[in-house]
Amino acid sequence: MPTFFLDNPLGLVSAIAIPILVALYFWQRKATSKIVPAIFLWPAENCSSDAGAKWKITRLPLDFYQFLLAIILLILAAAVPYVVTNQKFPPLNIILDDSMSMQAGKTKEKAIDHIESVARKFPQRRFLVYLAGHKPTLIHDESKLPNLAQIWLPGKSNADLKAALAFAKNNCPNAEYIIVTDHIPTFEIPEDTAYVAFGKSFNNLAIVNAKRNDDKILLELANAGDKQANATLLVNKAQQQLDFKPDEQKSLVVKCDEPIAEIHLKVQDDPLEADNYAILVNDYKPPVNVKIHDGIPEKLKNAIRRTIQTNINLTEKADAQPELIIEPASEDTPHSTSRILWYLPADESAAISDAPIVPVTAHPILDGVPLGNLIWPANHNQQIPGTTLLAQASTTLLAIQNKQNNAFDLTINLHQSLGNVHRNPAWPTLFENIAQYIKANRPGPTQANYTDNESIQLNLHSIDTTKITHATQNSKTTINTDNSKKIVLEATNGLHQFTTESHTWNVAVNTLDPEESDLTNAASFKKDIATQIKFRQATKSNFAWLLALLAILVLIPRFN
Amino acid sequence: MTSTVSNIIATACTMAQNIKLAPIRNAAGFDGTKIGRKSGNALEFVEYRDYQQGDDIRRLDWNILARTDKLLVKQYAQEIDPRCDIVIDQSASIQAGEGKPDAALAIAAILAIAADNAAFSTTIWHAHDNWTKDPFPTTPENWTNLEFNATLSPGQNAKFHLEKIQKRGIRFIISDFLWPQNPIELLQAFANGAIKTVAIQLLNPDEINPPPGGIATLIDPETNERRLLNLDEKTIGSYKQAIKNHLELWNNAAIMTGTQFIQVNAEAFSKAPNLEPFLKAAIIQYL
Structure with missing residues (x-):
């Protein structure tokens, strides 16, 4: 039995009519009393249950059942076609651009609004949500749209939308697909796929590359846009002022003796904060x-x-x-x-x-x-x-x-x-x-600095430990090694610290990409899959009218 | 007395100013307008008339004969005592029908005034659980005890109280006659010793032909009996048949006991009192 009364707002509102009708009838019965001069002329009670019953369950009149049937039919008219078409409607595969450029402006908010409006048309169909980063990830598969604002936190250095679409088609064939991004398509979009982009072109100053070798840090900074810009570069506490011409790219070598270098590029009114920060761990390994x-x-x-x-x-x-x-x-x-x-x-x-x-x-x-x-x-x-x-x-x-x-x-x-x-x-x-x-193959991370398209690898051989504490800026977890000699973890942006009883290792992950930081390519775009939806809406509408007509037919005898 | 009751009684009294009870044969005494033929305790000279053969020679006015040689006979109006008893059913069931108490009091007032205009000695009986006489029978505006709250209908207690009513009078009973007791018993007792009996039945249209409704609890105001009924067409049909049979029973009982049976639409009468039903039934006439 579908739970459309709860899932479908229209069905829920309609369904409220049933208890209201029942309550009205019982209230009316309780409230209606009539003083008559000659009760002996009236027939014996015809609403009571059999004698001896513990509860006096009264028999409701025919018109009650007529109204009840009419209400149920009207609810079905409103809700069941909704459910039927939803259930028959192909799953909607939502491919979300998970790259950091989606954070610029209000791109993500607009995209969520659009998806929710699409979902509202058939709220009970199957929704599959994919994050398109360097590799696609399925994060949701239910007959209800998740809270996208909570599960979609774009921050990857790149989004392979084509690979994500291929993954979705392989994972859920014969369905509908929608790609949500911030730029125009770079590949041919198939018939069954909608493509919506809510990007807006911005000038953006960003760190597009950062490398470290012992105490030397190589930084590449880019001013993507047609305007001059200036910024303050902070490497831990050391700072320097930088001026950029339009479309200028600078390479800087900065020295840092500290084991962890936090690099901030401070820019006023920057549309994308994520690419103004990098963190690098000293990767020195003794010979x-x-x-x-x-x-x-x-x-x-x-x-x-x-x-x-x-x-x-x-x-x-x-x-x-x-x-x-x-x-x-x-x-x-x-x-x-x-x-x-x-x-x-x-x-x-x-x-x-x-x-x-x-x-x-x-x-x-x-x-x-x-x-x-x-x-x-x-x-x-x-x-x-x-x-x-x-x-x-x-x-x-x-x-x-x-x-x-x-x-x-x-x-x-x-x-x-x-x-x-x-x-x-x-x-x-x-x-x-x-x-x-x-x-x-020494114990510890195979490298000190990763990009987010890599995996953090930890060698644990010759380390006698069963548990490792993994701390990031937002979380602290304990990893059970299960006597494994190698641990592979997803490289998420930021500083990771791994601690055993005898060792502590720091690993930095950065999401820097020159193409991603170039927001001048962001644009709006829309391609729909309207033909199928229109066809099914017509079917739904006809079904609803049929049930509404039945409800009227049920009620006609009441007005004769 | 409420203002509504006062108003309708005042209206009834005004309407009844120019009417009197119609003369009735074999009444106990004569209509007050008739000339008495016999001497009584309170003879009052009215006029002379020519002597006619067969007249009592003792009624000749000898003084006039001596002075004028005319044979004139003295005529006297005999003060007779025609009686009228009006019983108002004041059981609680009357209260159940819209306008029925007002109609009952208005009709009683009209009859009381009409009886007074016809020189009847009138008694108003308030048929509560104990029947009581009203101390001001011919001035309805002074009536008391007008509550309709008796738990016993006349059908249940009339036989105990009818003995109080003097014989050879005209008797009116105003009620809806909606009680389960056998009508013949009441009407026989009511007609016993009376010159004439008139039963005025107050009914409302929705009591004869009630509309279908939803489920309702019907309450009898006298017995407090309750019935939970779905007032659908079947139930209404059953009730209609029952009240039709009931009315036929009363009509037959009235015929058998020589009681004049008059049906009045109480609701309409309470809104617009009129004399037509009683004129038509020849109970009253204009002065």
């Missing part, structure tokens, strides 16, 4: 400490040390705990630290092949490693344990074995003469990749 085993031949040892000296991500400190041990493969004993195990074939077994060196398994350690022109003397009969990364013909040159806590053993099949490998660009690239790979 990987390398220990070179004494068993490594001198030539190789020297080549490795030269590489360490020229790479800021590598260091060799004897008094510190090594993160990477380089030793001969003959020293292969179980070890929890990452290692490079050097298989050093004997002179007589080493040979150089003309076959190309090819990557066998994709791995970050091989990213960008040039494999051309390499002379790689190796033992072509040697079996190398682990997953082969590089091979020449059937010979494994490089293989990897993963161990606990993201540590690994990388075995290299390379004669100590080194061929030309140590003079090839592949050599420093390989060591750089190894250093980055080790750094990326």
Whole structure:
């Protein structure tokens, strides 16, 4: 049974007529008394129940039932077609532009008003609401429109409306779709899709990019519009005045020693506040400490040390705990630290092949490693344990074995003469990749600063914890790790702080995008899907008239 | 007495100034306008007339005969005592009908004045639970005890009170006669010893032909009996048949007891009192 009495205001108002009618009848019966001179001439009571009944339930007259039937028919005339057509009406998929430009002016408020007016026509149809950001998200699927002002808080750096429409069509086919945004369409809108834009062109001064490397911050600021503008740039407490010509874009490098840099671009009468703020966390990670085993031949040892000296991500400190041990493969004993195990074939077994060196398994350690022109003397009969990364013909040159806590053993099949490998660009690239790979797999966030189209990743290996506290500006939650070694979280705008018993990590997420901050492209636009709606409205109207006619037919005998 | 009652009684009294009760044969005594033939206790000379054969020779005026030799007979108006009793049903049920109490009092006033104009000795009986005589029967404006609140109808208590009424008079009873007791018993008792009995029935149109209505609680003001009824066409039809039978019963009883039965539309009469029903029934006549 549909709950149209409650859901449909018209049905509810109409339904009130029923208790009113009943109340009127009972009130009338109670109130109407008549003094008669000769009661004996009247027949015995004809409204009482059977004798002995606990409650005296009176039989209501025929006209009561006629009026009741007429009222019910009129309610149906008003409400049931509403419900019937609503239920038969295809679901409405509402795709909301979730990008921050929707915050400009009154774009969002106008959009909500429009959706609510569309929804009011058929309030009980199925409503699916999607937020179109970098990727679409279904946030509502019910036979009633949600409070959009509460659930729609646009703040993403981009909105892929086309992808969101495709997602909606896949999720709920044979339906109607409406895209709500602030700019004209950039792709062809299908027949079954309405497209409404409530944007208004503004001049806007914004931070469009922000990067940090240790204590240096690179900022890109843009004045999108045809007017001059000035602003105050605040980086924590340091400030500077900036003047912008029309359509000017500035790049600034600012130094900041503090671990967290809050950047404000203060502009008067700015139409969009969201893009005047950025937060950056110092992303400094100490270099990987390398220990070179004494068993490594001198030539190789020297080549490795030269590489360490020229790479800021590598260091060799004897008094510190090594993160990477380089030793001969003959020293292969179980070890929890990452290692490079050097298989050093004997002179007589080493040979150089003309076959190309090819990557066998994709791995970050091989990213960008040039494999051309390499002379790689190796033992072509040697079996190398682990997953082969590089091979020449059937010979494994490089293989990897993963161990606990993201540590690994990388075995290299390379004669100590080194061929030309140590003079090839592949050599420093390989060591750089190894250093980055080790750094990326350290406990904590894989990076300090994210954009909102990325996911925050936390490595938890070698951290003995079951719970992590996650605090943002507006919330504080506890994450149960379930012994997982990696946690992936949605990157929402602002500063995130993760705390375990032994560590605290800060992560910043920014929603900056030059295109999104250019509000000169915002515009109004409307494309409807009128033909289907009109057809169904006619059906609804005819049905209502039919029931109203029935109600009149029921009442006609009362007036004869 | 309320102002409404005062007004209607005053109107009735004014209307009745020029009427009297119509003469009635075999009344106890003569109509006051008739010349008495017999000597009484209070003979009053009226005129002379020529002696006619058969006249009592003792009535000759001998002095005139001695002086003028004319045979003249003295004629006397005999002071007779014709009686009229008017019973007003003042049971609470009369109050139930619109205008019925006013109509009852107005009709009683007209009859009382008409009886007085005809030199009747008139008695007004207020038929409450105990019947009482009004001390000023011929001056209706002075009547008292005019409440219609008796819990017993004349049908229930008339037989106990009719003995108080003197015989050989003309008797009027003004009521709606809507009680379940057998009409013959009352009318027989009422007519017993009377020269003439007249029953004036006050009914309203909606009592004879009530309109259909919704559900209502009907209340009998005398017994306080209540009936919850849906006054639909079926119920109304049943009532109409019952009252038709009831009226026929009274008409038949009136015929059987020699009672003149007059029906008056009480509602209309209370608004515009008129003499027509009584003139038409030859109960009254103009002076």
